[in-house]
Amino acid sequence: MKRFLFLLLLIYTSFFSEFYSQNLHLKIKGASNIDSHTIDSIGYSKTHKDYASVKNEIETLQNNLSKIGYIENKRTPINKVNDSTFTTTIQLKKKYNTIYIYYNNATIDASILKTISKRVFDTYFELEFKTIESTLQYINSKNIEKGFPFSKLRxxxxxxxxxxxxxxxxxxxxxxxxxxxxNIVIRGYEMFPKSYLNYYFKIKPNQFYSSSAIERKTELFRSLNFANQIKPPEVLFTKDSTTLYLYIEKSKSNSFNGFLGFGTNTETGKLEFDGYLDLNLTNNLNYGESLKLLYKSDEGNQKTFETKLSLPYLFKSPIGINLQLHIFKRDSLFSTVNQSAKLDYLINSNHKIYSGILASQSSNLLSINTNPNIKDYTTKAFTLAYEYKKAQPNNLLFPLHSNLYLETSLGKRTTSDISDKQTGITINTSTIINLNKKNSIFLRVDSSNLISNSYLENELFRFGGINSIRGFEENSLLASFYGTINTEYRLQLGSNLYVHTITDASYFENKILNKKEKLFGYGFGLGIMTKSGLFKLNYANGKSENQKFKLSNSKVHISLISQF
Known part of the structure; x- marks a missing residue:
């Protein structure tokens, strides 16, 4: 009996609460059929929890009507039909479509007005009434950017x-x-290179203060690899000064990259290994500098050593310097030393241009020269280059969204018996097409062309391998011109794991051998972000245009990119 009474009380309480928490209904009519149609086209909420919500909804509708030109609209008192229904009638009256706004040309720049109105005069401009709110916000934002953070327009x-x-x-x-x-005060990473503030972020003392401009500029921290922003900037206004506070922390920016490749030698049938070590040191001196060291040992007894030093913002200017030394040795046939010195100018955080000189010296190591296409030579050239980079900071696996590097050089190669003018063209570009959060397509184009009257084997481009067309031995292909397209369909299984397909194609020419050939590479791979870094595993099979598919031509490439 007690259980029955308790259940009855529970049902009664639930019904009682539901009865007293019923929704209120609102019906708004127009003074005419045309008015009613206009009100219904704008729309309003018809169900409300209490009377205050009903009243607020009517006021909101009247404000919306005023914004589109019905500034004289009036309503009747709210009528209570019954305990849950309320009605009111709104008379829209005349709709104003155009407004002439008179302004002081000493305080409002007419050039700003001309971007929002086609009819601007010395004392007034014409505007559609429905655009008033957005127009005033736009004009005020431009005024704020000129150093008036507390400005208001009405x-x-x-x-x-x-x-x-x-x-x-x-x-x-x-x-x-x-x-x-x-004043600009940096908290957290006090030794942050000030030149980056001036030229990369373009935040300097004596600038007009604009909160939106500062917010937009500091977003670039997301694409900077050696520092990031801890929290949004803050500003201290006093009577006579404005102080900007930036909260920055130093992040890990050094990287160690290596890979191991192995495959079966088609001639000997034995398993062969190749690989490289790539060390990048960035901002260790708190200058924004970078130092790259590369050592590579390829199949076929090819060895490469490269070092590159980049010093940005020399003498607190937007100009930096890039020095590079590249040494290549092919077995006991020849060795080549390439040196370059380039000055770069940072246009903004995405765009950079280069200009400099290149010098090459190659030596024939054979005591008896049995190859007439290998000779001692020296080359000197001038170079111009352009670089574009766009980051993808929200993705740890793919931090670079797109890039473009275009370089052209003009110079002369000299041997013991002849001098030839030469032109070099290099393009390297890539982009990621994001289909959704998990699926994306990666595209990359890499191409180089050497234009000359004659060619030597020890000056040709060398490509093939994990960073070129996959499924081929590292640097095993010689060309006076080549173009490679790498494509991947990527499926991101998590924030630290992805799998991908490999579809590569390449066309190259060797003017010494009068050879033109098409190459293809197919396969699959995966990448996983571990505590040690980004681990990559690729399996690819390479073939020429007229060659049949052979499983023995497959290559497995393993690499690990570790940051510290």
Whole structure:
């Protein structure tokens, strides 16, 4: 019996609560059928929890009507039909379509107005009424960017002048003098290179203060590899000064990259190994500098040593310097030393241009030269280059969204018996097409062309391998011109794991051998972010155009990119 009474009480309480928490219904009518149609086209919420919500909804609708030109709309008192239904009637009256806004050309720049109106005059400009709110926000944002963070705009003396037209005065309320950034204080990473603030982020003292501009510029921390922003910038306004506070921390930016490749030698049938070590040291001196060291040992007794030093913002200027030394040795046939010195100019965080000189010297190591295409030579050239980079900071596996590097050189190669003018062209570009959060397509194009009257084997381009066309031995292909397309379909299984396909194609020419050939590489791979770094495993099979598929031509490439 007690259980029955308890259950009955529970049901009664639930019904009682539901009864008293019932929704209120609102019905808004127009003074005419046309008014009702306009109100219904704008729309409003018809169900509410309490009377305050009902009243607020009616006021919101009236404000929305005013924004589109019905500034004289009026409503009747709210009528309570029954305990849960309320009604009111709104008379829209005249709709104003155009407004003439009079302004002071000493405080409002007419050039800004011309971007939002086709009819701008010395004292007034014409505007569609429905665009007033967005237009005032735009004008005010431009005023804020000029150092007036507390500026406000409003319309005063709004009066009808003709049918469907209004006039108004534009009133600007702001501080008399623009706010200038007097001091920039860095907290957390006090040794952050100041030149990066000046030229990479373009944040300097004596600039007009604009919160939106500062926010937009500091977003670039997401694409900087040696520092990141701990929290949003803060600003301290005093009577006579403005101080900007940036909160930065130093991040791991050094990287160690290596890979191991192995495959079966088609001639000997034995298993052969190749690989390389790539060390990048960045910002260890708190200057933004970078040092790259590369040692590579390929199949066929090829050895490569390379070092590259990059020093940005020399003498606190936007100009940097890049020095490079590249040594290549092919068995006991020849060795080649390439040196370059380039000056770079940072246009902005995405764009950079280069100019410099290249010098090469190659030596024939054979005591008896049985190959007439291998000779001692020296080359000197001038070079121009352009670089574009766009980061993808929210993705740890694929931090670079797209890049483009275009270089051209003009110089002369000299041997013991002849000198030839030469032109070099190199292009390397890649992009990621994000289909959704998990699926993407990676595209990369790498091409180089050497234009000359004659060619030597020890000056030709060498390509093939994990960073070129996969499924072939490292640097096993010689070309005076080559173009390679790498494509991958990537499926991201998690924030630290992805799998991908490999579809590569290449066309190359060897002017010495009068050889033209098409190559293809197919396979699959995976990448996983471990505590040690990004581990990559690729399996690819390479073949020429007229060659049949052979499993013995397959290559397995393993690499690990570790940051510290």
């Amino acid at each position: 319309l005063a003396n709004i009066t009808p002048i003709e049918d469907f037209k209004l006039r108004a005065d534009l009133v600007l309320e702001s501080n008399k003098k623009p706010r200038i950034i007097n």
